[in-house]
Amino acid sequence: MNLFDVYPLNDVTIVKAEGSYVWDNKGEKYLDLYGGHAVISIGHTNAHWVKRIEEQMHKISFYSNSIKIPLQQELAYKLGRLSGKENYQLFLCNSGAEANENALKLASFYNGRKKVIAFKKGFHGRTSLAVAATDNPAIIAPVNETNNIIFLPLNDEAALANAFSENEISSVIIEGIQGVGGINIANDSFLKTIRKLCDEHNAIYIADSVQCGYGRTGKFYAHDHAGADADIYTMAKGMGNGFPVAGISISPKIHAKHFMLGTTFGGNHLACAAALAVLEEMETHQLMDNAQQVGNYLMTELKKLPHIIEVRGRGLMIGIQLPDEFARVKKQLLFTHKIFTGEAKPNVIRLLPALNITKKEADIFLAAIKNELE
Numbered sequence: 241m242n243l244f245d246v247y248p249l250n251d252v253t254i255v256k257a258e259g260s261y262v263w264d265n266k267g268e269k270y271l272d273l274y275g276g277h278a279v280i281s282i283g284h285t286n287a288h289w290v291k292r293i294e295e296q297m298h299k300i301s302f303y304s305n306s307i308k309i310p311l312q313q314e315l316a317y318k319l320g321r322l323s324g325k326e327n328y329q330l331f332l333c334n335s336g337a338e339a340n341e342n343a344l345k346l347a348s349f350y351n352g353r354k355k356v357i358a359f360k361k362g363f364h365g366r367t368s369l370a371v372a373a374t375d376n377p378a379i380i381a382p383v384n385e386t387n388n389i390i391f392l393p394l395n396d397e398a399a400l401a402n403a404f405s406e407n408e409i410s411s412v413i414i415e416g417i418q419g420v421g422g423i424n425i426a427n428d429s430f431l432k433t434i435r436k437l438c439d440e441h442n443a444i445y446i447a448d449s450v451q452c453g454y455g456r457t458g459k460f461y462a463h464d465h466a467g468a469d470a471d472i473y474t475m476a477k478g479m480g481n482g483f484p485v486a487g488i489s490i491s492p493k494i495h496a497k498h499f500m501l502g503t504t505f506g507g508n509h510l511a512c513a514a515a516l517a518v519l520e521e522m523e524t525h526q527l528m529d530n531a532q533q534v535g536n537y538l539m540t541e542l543k544k545l546p547h548i549i550e551v552r553g554r555g556l557m558i559g560i561q562l563p564d565e566f567a568r569v570k571k572q573l574l575f576t577h578k579i580f581t582g583e584a585k586p587n588v589i590r591l592l593p594a595l596n597i598t599k600k601e602a603d604i605f606l607a608a609i610k611n612e613l614e
């Protein structure tokens with residue numbers, strides 16, 4: 241049997257990882273500023289995370305949601321505290337797309353409506369309604385097509401107000417910082433306007449924090465920078481540091497009913513142990529502060545370099561927009577300088593390193609990109 245060939249692959253086989261470094265099968269060492277797409281939040285093979293999962297594995301790894309799993313409550317408590325949403329409710333699932341599916345569904349259960357506002361260049365996943373709310377026709381299959389999604393330009397307050405006046409809106413789904421779309425920040429005033437309009441129209445504000453959440457921008461959710469709470473936060477990627485776990489944090493105004501949401505694997509013992517280890521490391525080592533400090537440093541230094549069109553982002557979610565003639569830089573960072581970075585089309589280098597990256601590691605990258613640009 242062959243693999244279903246859906247991924248264009250770099251010719252690299254990683255066999256070992258530690259902190260912000262990975263090694264290939266030839267013993268070559270790489271600096272990882274990509275984290276397998278914003279997933280590695282507390283560093284590869286983090287010792288506390290390994291220990292927590294290993295210890296849990298010897299006790300029990302999985303049982304379904306038909307019994308009490310106190311680790312889920314422990315996780316909810318800790319997540320509520322660290323995210324500053326102590327009165328919210330947690331539903332656990334397995335991936336970012338699934339988190340968004342559940343959020344959109346919950347919003348529709350809440351107000352009985354169908355229309356969803358999503359944004360140009362937004363990405364919310366590859367399943368069902370999540371992909372329908374994603375602005376990329378190439379990944380929307382005919383069966384996913386729906387006229388329930390209204391796409392608006394990001395940060396266009398007039399278009400937003402107009403859409404609310406003309407439709408019965410169930411929910412607005414928005415990334416605090418668009419990741420796949422190329423590191424585009426939702427303005428604070430725009431997020432506040434979403435909050436206001438949702439309140440006025442009894443619609444649900446869904447903050448897709450799958451990529452930009454979990455401390456990456458220096459606050460727990462990127463949407464927090466606006467100072468307005470969302471009704472539902474969706475999260476995945478950094479939540480398990482590579483262990484598949486996702487969730488949605490739900491406002492107290494939305495009430496649960498038995499069987500309204502559900503999953504077989506979501507919230508299993510191992511996933512909770514991994515997610516708890518991440519939060520414990522974030523708290524012990526104040527990783528949100530580190531994300532902010534090293535992120536600010538990187539952005540300040542990047543802005544001094546020649547040829548860069550724009551540096552965008554917050555904390556450790558950074559986009560470097562390059563002109564066409566520097567399209568090769570990402571490949572050169574990987575193959576010449578042995579540094580993994582992410583990308584967004586066209587010509588945006590995306591930095592999504594672990595939240596405990598050091599200034600010294602940031603300097604290695606700065607020297608390499610400087611070398612390429614000069």
Ligand SMILES: Cc1ncc(COP(=O)(O)O)c(C=O)c1O
Nearest residue numbers: 335336337363364365419450451
């Ligand atoms: C903002 C955002 N939402 C949702 C998803 C989908 O997450 P997953 O691939 O875990 O389904 C992604 C993945 O890149 C994402 O960046």
